Amino acid sequence: xxxxxxxxxxxxxxxxxxxxxxxxxxxxxxxxxxxxxxxxxxxxxxxxxxxxxxxxxxxxxxxxxxxxxxxxxxxxxxxxxxxxxxxxxxxxxxxxxxxxxxxxxxxxxxxxxxxxxxxxxxxxxxxxxxxxxxxxxxxxxxxxxxxxxxxxxxxxxxxxxxxxxxxxxxxxxxxxxxxxxxxxxxxxxxxxxxxxxxxxxxxxxxxxxxxxxxxxxxxxxxxxxxxxxxxxxxxxxxxxxxxxxxxxxxxxxxxxxxxxxxxxxxxxxxxxxxxxxxxxxxxxxxxxxxxxxxxxxxxxxxxxxxxxxxxxxxxxxxxxxxxxxxxxxxxxxxxxxxxxxxxxxxxxxxxxxxxxxxxxxxxxxxxxxxxxxxxxxxxxxxxxxxxxxxxxxxxxxxxxxxxxxxxxxxxxxxxxxxxxxxxxxxxxxxxxxxxxxxxxxxxxxxxxxxxxxxxxxxxxxxxxxxx
Amino acid sequence: xxxxxxxxxxxxxxxxxxxxxxxxxxxxxxxxxxxxxxxxxxxxxxxxxxxxxxxxxxxxxxxxxxxxxxxxxxxxxxxxxxxxxxxxxxxxxxxxxxxxxxxxxxxxxxxxxxxxxxxxxxxxxxxxxxxxxxxxxxxxxxxxxxxxxxxxxxxxxxxxxxxxxxxxxxxxxxxxxxxxxxxxxxxxxxxxxxxxxxxxxxxxxxxxxxxxxxxxxxxxxxxxxxxxxxxxxxxxxxxxxxxxxxxxxxxxxxxxxxxxxxxxxxxxxxxxxxxxxxxxxxxxxxxxxxxxxxxxxxxxxxxxxxxxxxxxxxxxxxxxxxxxxxxxxxxxxxxxxxxxxxxxxxxxxxxxxxxxxxxxxxxxxxxxxxxxxxxxxxxxxxxxxxxxxxxxxxxxxxxxxxxxxxxxxxxxxxxxxxxxxxxxxxxxxxxxxxxxxxxxxxxxxxxxxxxxxxxxxxxxxxxxxxx
Numbered sequence: 001x002x003x004x005x006x007x008x009x010x011x012x013x014x015x016x017x018x019x020x021x022x023x024x025x026x027x028x029x030x031x032x033x034x035x036x037x038x039x040x041x042x043x044x045x046x047x048x049x050x051x052x053x054x055x056x057x058x059x060x061x062x063x064x065x066x067x068x069x070x071x072x073x074x075x076x077x078x079x080x081x082x083x084x085x086x087x088x089x090x091x092x093x094x095x096x097x098x099x100x101x102x103x104x105x106x107x108x109x110x111x112x113x114x115x116x117x118x119x120x121x122x123x124x125x126x127x128x129x130x131x132x133x134x135x136x137x138x139x140x141x142x143x144x145x146x147x148x149x150x151x152x153x154x155x156x157x158x159x160x161x162x163x164x165x166x167x168x169x170x171x172x173x174x175x176x177x178x179x180x181x182x183x184x185x186x187x188x189x190x191x192x193x194x195x196x197x198x199x200x201x202x203x204x205x206x207x208x209x210x211x212x213x214x215x216x217x218x219x220x221x222x223x224x225x226x227x228x229x230x231x232x233x234x235x236x237x238x239x240x241x242x243x244x245x246x247x248x249x250x251x252x253x254x255x256x257x258x259x260x261x262x263x264x265x266x267x268x269x270x271x272x273x274x275x276x277x278x279x280x281x282x283x284x285x286x287x288x289x290x291x292x293x294x295x296x297x298x299x300x301x302x303x304x305x306x307x308x309x310x311x312x313x314x315x316x317x318x319x320x321x322x323x324x325x326x327x328x329x330x331x332x333x334x335x336x337x338x339x340x341x342x343x344x345x346x347x348x349x350x351x352x353x354x355x356x357x358x359x360x361x362x363x364x365x366x367x368x369x370x371x372x373x374x375x376x377x378x379x380x381x382x383x384x385x386x387x388x389x390x391x392x393x394x395x396x397x398x399x400x401x402x403x404x405x406x407x408x409x410x411x412x413x414x415x416x417x418x419x420x421x422x423x424x425x426x427x428x429x430x431x432x433x434x435x436x437x438x439x440x441x442x443x444x445x446x447x448x449x450x451x452x453x454x455x456x457x458x459x460x461x462x463x464x465x466x467x
Numbered sequence: 468x469x470x471x472x473x474x475x476x477x478x479x480x481x482x483x484x485x486x487x488x489x490x491x492x493x494x495x496x497x498x499x500x501x502x503x504x505x506x507x508x509x510x511x512x513x514x515x516x517x518x519x520x521x522x523x524x525x526x527x528x529x530x531x532x533x534x535x536x537x538x539x540x541x542x543x544x545x546x547x548x549x550x551x552x553x554x555x556x557x558x559x560x561x562x563x564x565x566x567x568x569x570x571x572x573x574x575x576x577x578x579x580x581x582x583x584x585x586x587x588x589x590x591x592x593x594x595x596x597x598x599x600x601x602x603x604x605x606x607x608x609x610x611x612x613x614x615x616x617x618x619x620x621x622x623x624x625x626x627x628x629x630x631x632x633x634x635x636x637x638x639x640x641x642x643x644x645x646x647x648x649x650x651x652x653x654x655x656x657x658x659x660x661x662x663x664x665x666x667x668x669x670x671x672x673x674x675x676x677x678x679x680x681x682x683x684x685x686x687x688x689x690x691x692x693x694x695x696x697x698x699x700x701x702x703x704x705x706x707x708x709x710x711x712x713x714x715x716x717x718x719x720x721x722x723x724x725x726x727x728x729x730x731x732x733x734x735x736x737x738x739x740x741x742x743x744x745x746x747x748x749x750x751x752x753x754x755x756x757x758x759x760x761x762x763x764x765x766x767x768x769x770x771x772x773x774x775x776x777x778x779x780x781x782x783x784x785x786x787x788x789x790x791x792x793x794x795x796x797x798x799x800x801x802x803x804x805x806x807x808x809x810x811x812x813x814x815x816x817x818x819x820x821x822x823x824x825x826x827x828x829x830x831x832x833x834x835x836x837x838x839x840x841x842x843x844x845x846x847x848x849x850x851x852x853x854x855x856x857x858x859x860x861x862x863x864x865x866x867x868x869x870x871x872x873x874x875x876x877x878x879x880x881x882x883x884x885x886x887x888x889x890x891x892x893x894x895x896x897x898x899x900x901x902x903x904x905x906x907x908x909x910x911x912x913x914x915x916x917x918x919x920x921x922x923x924x925x926x927x928x929x930x931x932x933x934x
Contacts, residue, residue, distance in 0.1 A: 176703075176748050180647030236643075281643050377932075419933070426932045459929075465844075465893045466886070 002027070002137060002152035004127045004165055008102065009300030009317035010158030011109035015059050016321055018116035020328070025150065026119070027139060029126035029159075034107045044190070045221045045229050047072070047208070047311030048098040048105070050407040055318035058325060064108050069098035070222045076207035082262035086207060087382055090398070091389025095405040097208070097311060099221040127164040130155060132172055132292045154340055155296045158317075161285055163302030174292065183283040184307060184366065185235050186216070187243050191273045193266040195226025202266055203228070208311075210369060211260050215239045217370050218260050230267060233282075233370075243279050282307045284359045288352065291344030299324065304355035309365040310403060316358050316411070323351045357412040361403060381425050384436055384448060391445050396452070416460065424455035469494070469604060469619035471594045472626030475569065476767030476784035478576035480625055482526050483788055485583035487795070492617065493586070494606060496593035496626075501574045511657070512688045512696050514539070514675070514778030515565040515572070517874040522785035525792060531575050536565035537689045543674035549729035553674060554849055557865070558856025562872040564675070564778060566688040594631040597622060599639055599759045604632075621807055622763045625784075628752055630769030641759065650750040651774060651833065652702050653683070654710050658740045660733040662693025669733055670695070675778075677836060678727050682706045684837050685727050697734060700749075700837075710746050749774045751826045755819065758811030766791065771822035776832040777870060783825050783878070790818045824879040828870060848892050851903055851915060858912050863919070883927065891922035 001017065003010050006028035014024045030038050048069060056062045073096045074088035089096060113119045124142040131138070136151045157165030169177050196202050203209060205222035215235060220228040235242045241255045249271050256264040264270065285305040290298040300317035327347045331338055368378070388396040397406060399418025406414060428434045434448045468484065470477050473495035481491045497505050515536060523529045540563045541555035556563060580586045591609040598605070603618045624632025636644050663669050670676060672689035682702060687695040702709045708722045716738050723731040731737065752772040757765040767784035794814045798805055835845070855863040864873060866885025873881060895901045901915045 176650040176750070178647075178649040178750070180645075180649065180753075182645040182647065183643040283643075283645070286647075423929060423933055427929055430932055462890060462894055462926075465897055466890050 001025070001154045001156065002150055003156045003158055004130070004137060005029075005157065005159035005163075005300075005302070006106075006110065006121055006123075007158065007160060007300070008106055008109070008314055009320065010156075011106060011113055012055060012059060012061075012318055012321050013156060013158055013299060013324070014119055014121075015061070015109055015113040015116075016325055018113060018119045019059065020325075021118070023118045024113075024116075024120070025122065025152070026113075027122045027125040027127060027137070027150070029142070030123065031142075032110075032121075032123045033103050034110060038103075044102055045099050045223055046102050046105075046314050047221070048100045049311065049315055049404045051312070051322075051404075052315035052318040054407040055322045058322055059112070061109065061112060064112075065100065065105060066098075068104050068108075068224060069100050070205055070224065071096045071098055072208045072221070073206050074208075076204055076209050078209060078211045078260070078262055080211075080213070080259055080261070087379075088386060090401050090405060091386040091391075092393050092401075092405075095401060097404060099208070099223070101223060102314075104224075127159060129171070130157070130165050130168040130296065132165075132168055132174060132296050135295050154294070157296065157298045157302045158300045160301045161283075161305035163298060165296060166287060166298055166302050169287075169292065169298075175289070177287065177289070179285075179287045181283055181285050183281055184363070185238060186233050186366075187236050187279045187281050188308075189232045189234075189243070189274065189279050190277050191230040191232065191267050191270060193220060193228035193230055193263075194268065199226045201226050201228070211263060212370055213259055214370060216241070216259075218263055219369075220263070228266075230263065233366075236279075246274075249275075284363065286356060286359060288348070289345075290348045290352070291341070294339060294341035294344070297344050297347070304359060306359045306362045307366055308362070309369055310358065310362040312358050312362060312403065312411075316355060319407070320351065320355075323347060323354075326350075354411040357410070357415040358403070361399075361411065361415050361418075377426060377429060380429055380436060381422070384425065384429075384434065387436075387440055387445055388449055388452070391442055392449055396449060416463075417456070420456045420459040420463070421452065423459055424452050428452065428455060468492070468621045468623065469617055470623045470625055471597070471604060471632055472496075472624065472630075472767075472769070473573075473577065473588055473590070474625065474627060474767070475573055475576070475781055476787065477623075477625035478573060478580055479522060479526060479528075479785055479788050480623060480766060480791070481586055481588075482528070482576060482580040482583070483792055485580060485586045486526065487792075487799075488585070490585045491580075491583075491587070492589070492619070493580075494589045494592040494594060494604070494617070496609070497590065498609075499577075499588075499590045500570050501577065505570075511569055512566050512690055513569050513572075513781050514688070515567045516778065516782055516871045518779070518789075518871075519782035519785040521874040522789045525789055526579070528576065528579060531579075532567065532572060533565075535571050535575075535691060536567050537672055537691065538563045538565055539675045539688070540673050541675075543671055543676050545676060545678045545727070545729055547678075547680070547726055547728070554846075555853060557868050557872060558853040558858075559860050559868075559872075562868060564871060566675070566690070568690060569781075571691075594626060596638070597624070597632050597635040597763065599632075599635055599641060599763050602762050621761070624763065624765045624769045625767045627768045628750075628772035630765060632763060633754060633765055633769050636754075636759065636765075642756070644754065644756070646752075646754045648750055648752050650748055651830070652705060653700050653833075654703050654746045654748050655775075656699045656701075656710070656741065656746050657744055658697040658699065658734050658737060660687060660695035660697055660730075661735065666693045668693050668695070678730060679837055680726055681837060683708070683726075685730055686836075687730070695733075697730065700833075703746075713741075716742075751830065753823060753826060755815070756812075757815050757819075758808070761806060761808035761811070764811050764814070771826060773826045773829045774833055775829070776836055777825065777829040779825050779829060779870065779878075783822060786874075787818065787822075790814060793817075821878040824877070824882040825870070828866075828878065828882050828885075844893060844896060847896055847903060848889070851892065851896075851901065854903075854907055854912055855916055855919070858909055859916055863916060884923070887923045887926040887930070888919065890926055891919050895919065895922060 001022055001024055003014050003026040006026045014026050017024050053062055056065045074086050076084050076086045078084050125139045128138045128140055135155055136149050138149050140147050157163050201222055209220040211218040218232050220230045222228050237244045246252045252274050290303045299320045306313050324347050327343055331343050385398040399422055402414035402418045428451055468489055468491055470481050470493040473493045481493050484491050520529055523532045541553050543551050543553045545551050592606045595605045595607055602622055603616050605616050607614050624630050668689055676687040678685040685699050687697045689695050704711045713719045719741050757770045766787045773780055791814050794810055798810050852865040866889055869881035869885045
């Protein structure tokens with residue numbers, strides 16, 4: 001079988017299929033990232049959490065991945081005076097997310113996949129289009145400039161948000177293809193906080209740092225070498241400061257001095273980086289169907305690219321491999337005829353409502369991170385949730401926990417329950433029905449827990465009737 | 468200015484702009500429908516309601532349109548035994564929708580537009596692409612085969628769901644263009660119930676007829692000549708019967724005999740029509756931005772095509788003209804610099820949330836028409852709503868009324884209020900908190916009204932906190 005794209009999803013998929021005995025050919029447009037640095041100012045670290053770890057575990061890669069993880073236990077918010085306050089991701093100690101290098105993780109997956117003799121990886125081979133009817137992928141070699149074709153039994157497109165297989169679904173017009181690309185008004189640009197002269201992190205490496213400013217924000221995730229990758233999320237054309245009008249060094253520096261003074265002093269090469277690093281767009285891609293007959297299947301970002309604000313993009317793509325593996329195992333074991341079309345359909349049926357949900361949750365979190373993290377109502381909600389999780393670890397999980405740390409329930413279920421809980425809790429606070437103080441007793445918290453559970457169930461019940 | 472497409476939206480827009488003194492050139496790919504019959508088995512009648520009528524009124528065309536309208540006061544449901552029951556659209560007598568011929572309505576709009584010497588209409592001119600940067604539209608003449616270009620100050624794309632201007636937005640890649648096309652699994656096919664030998668309607672012409680069957684349905688709208696246009700909505704590939712498997716005459720007839728026996732006897736040419744009339748797809752198109760700088764603007768279906776299940780497609784496109792006219796008047800009157808870019812942006816800002824809402828409502832109504840119209844809970848809700856509208860005409864309007872008969876509130880507001888009301892009422896019925904019987908007194912209904920208003924407000928209030 002042919003896999004187009006040896007990024008995170010493609011290399012994990014290749015590894016899993018190889019472990020199951022399939023013969024796998026992967027084609028990747030870029031050079032081998034283990035030999036050439038190809039980051040070029042793009043997102044170089046990511047948040048790995050329980051769904052992604054579950055997928056790595058399935059393929060025997062959890063341990064190796066953990067060796068290159070930096071745990072982040074919560075958010076550290078920076079205000080424009082440089083004051084900070086922290087907010088844990090969970091009231092349970094074992095629930096945290098991890099900063100991990102995209103390149104390093106990809107490299108260990110490629111290394112492991114290559115150990116299987118039924119795997120061949122071809123780099124510098126850009127897929128130009130796919131003849132989906134005849135299962136022929138058309139490539140161009142970026143080494144020789146030569147064009148070539150590869151015919152396969154089955155073709156998997158794990159070629160990311162700009163997927164060439166997905167574009168072929170649109171251009172070949174063999175079936176009604178529902179498709180959406182929705183950009184937000186913000187773009188992103190990456191900058192760097194280097195390590196100090198001893199190679200240590202200059203700010204806490206146990207946090208994901210956020211500088212929330214309403215219309216825009218800065219975040220920073222730690223790297224193993226002591227540096228942080230900083231990302232500015234800013235509108236292209238709205239507000240006093242935006243990417244289109246931050247055209248001079250003076251204006252850009254004035255913007256950082258006013259809004260992010262404590263970050264500015266930590267980014268020594270900001271002028272060069274701001275000018276030279278690309279500004280990337282942020283968007284959501286959804287489509288359906290993911291597959292064409294028994295011939296082709298989209299997985300990972302090619303099927304469902306999302307905005308980065310829930311830290312779930314890679315996790316969702318890895319979880320695709322888990323779900324696909326379950327479906328495949330089921331068909332392999334059962335007496336049903338082994339039929340790729342049926343497998344692809346069963347996979348989409350099991351999976352699509354969950355990838356749609358994480359896409360919507362990621363958009364929600366964009367607003368939450370920008371606007372709500374500093375809002376008193378949301379801060380009180382967050383405090384209550386931490387107390388509930390700490391005091392009743394088996395009885396309460398916030399939406400964030402359900403999405404991030406509960407890999408055994410789907411994103412869709414996590415979204416529905418999490419949103420109902422949020423609504424219940426915010427309304428209880430707004431209606432002055434729950435009160436907090438510094439040292440809540442277990443009895444007081446139990447009263448709140450019961451109210452939240454009751455209200456959540458009522459909201460879910462009310463919603464059910466219309467669906 | 469240049470308008471691409473002389474369909475319903477384009478011809479009304481041309482008329483309105485002509486009335487305001489602008490010089491308008493319209494290009495239409497099809498021949499002049501006043502001279503050539505070009506219906507070819509496509510949707511030939513539509514539901515015209517208050518939003519559309521308001522737009523026609525603005526252009527002085529309401530009277531002429533009403534002359535070719537057939538009022539429909541409610542739905543007449545047909546079960547598979549041929550039994551019928553009716554359900555009015557409103558408890559208020561003056562609230563009804565109208566069946567109108569697409570071709571006849573388009574013709575009177577073209578006639579009226581042509582009376583203005585500042586309007587030129589060019590038929591048989593298919594737009595192939597638009598150079599949006601230089602405002603040059605590229606056409607092909609379907610009479611001579613010749614290609615030609617037209618340069619304009621401003622270009623309006625009213626060229627429908629397959630808009631060539633919109634495709635140029637995608638292909639020219641001048642800006643980040645958010646775009647979605649979402650097909651439902653059902654297609655549609657049109658059939659005909661002819662007039663009887665005296666030229667009269669064979670079934671009630673005062674109703675929109677529906678044969679709801681869960682997974683599929685048939686509807687029929689009356690025409691002025693005594694015939695009905697019948698539309699079958701059916702899945703392409705799911706269920707026992709679908710478009711892909713109704714391949715033989717025998718199977719198709721067996722399907723109609725089982726499901727629509729009373730309709731079958733009224734469609735004498737069903738075999739030819741089923742075989743020869745095309746099966747059309749049904750989808751929703753959303754996009755943003757609608758405009759490019761001060762150069763081009765999408766309006767009508769080209770900006771927001773919707774599924775037909777709320778009978779609002781034409782009404783929404785006509786309402787576009789009303790909203791655009793308001794914005795244009797405002798800029799003409801005000802001392803602000805007259806700037807098409809600002810006008811286009813103000814128009815989208817005022818309009819998009821409403822066209823998004825009617826798109827979602829139309830999808831909702833697909834499920835309601837197929838599934839809910841025969842559901843006891845929904846029937847009881849409908850009965851209560853009719854009683855409330857009849858008894859308290861100024862205090863209650865159902866979601867359907869808000870959307871269809873209240874042209875002075877936007878679709879978005881109608882959707883939010885209507886959905887909250889539906890949820891309130893369905894929950895009150897399900898929780899046994901309201902009871903109906905045949906002859907409700909005004910006092911009994913007042914109690915229900917108060918409960919519904921209270922619950923609706925509570926639901927709207929609860930939702931507000933999360934947004």
